Amino acid sequence: MDKSILTLGGPSWINLVNTIYISNKQEIDILANASSVLQWMKENNLVRESDVLALEKKKLLDSLIVELQSTRTLCNTILSEIEQNRKLSLRTTNKIKSAVEKLQGSLTINSESEKLKITFQGKTIEDHIMYGIMDSIINTFENTSLERIRKCNHEECRLYFVDTSKAGKRRWCSMELCGNRKKAAEFYSKKKKK
Ligand SMILES: [Zn+2]
Numbered sequence: 726m727d728k729s730i731l732t733l734g735g736p737s738w739i740n741l742v743n744t745i746y747i748s749n750k751q752e753i754d755i756l757a758n759a760s761s762v763l764q765w766m767k768e769n770n771l772v773r774e775s776d777v778l779a780l781e782k783k784k785l786l787d788s789l790i791v792e793l794q795s796t797r798t799l800c801n802t803i804l805s806e807i808e809q810n811r812k813l814s815l816r817t818t819n820k821i822k823s824a825v826e827k828l829q830g831s832l833t834i835n836s837e838s839e840k841l842k843i844t845f846q847g848k849t850i851e852d853h854i855m856y857g858i859m860d861s862i863i864n865t866f867e868n869t870s871l872e873r874i875r876k877c878n879h880e881e882c883r884l885y886f887v888d889t890s891k892a893g894k895r896r897w898c899s900m901e902l903c904g905n906r907k908k909a910a911e912f913y914s915k916k917k918k919k
Pocket of ligand 1: 877878879882883884897898899902903
């Protein structure tokens, strides 16, 4: 697996949607593989250092994967509503709301950097990870113009990303994965036509 796939979407909720991707015309599901799930969560900064050891327990990881799968379904719905209507339905908004209201934890101050920041500490590992994903959804709606959320232009790719480039013309999930192979294909088809 190309490690860049884990985070190229930007916010973790979009990276969660991207956990199903196409590679060599085959569908790969990162959530179907325990060690890939762990890697995905770490790369997306969803796991606290103190949680790493506990996550080696199969039972905990399995129940977490079930939650991630249903959250992925929710994130897919969010994306398709953005694509179709540029806003969320009341039903989806309520689903996000009830997912957030389920979370248990406490607030603390992160004083690692010079700026003090209030952060949420989940009561359980699940609470903590789900908070991270929910927070990323809300953050996107607060700080991102929705047309900047796009699907990769390559017809065989289904990855999404937030275009944070200045010009806002990003077309590919990544140049390495799709941009170059598309350009090569265009080059050869032009050559054929001549
Ligand atoms: Zn792509």
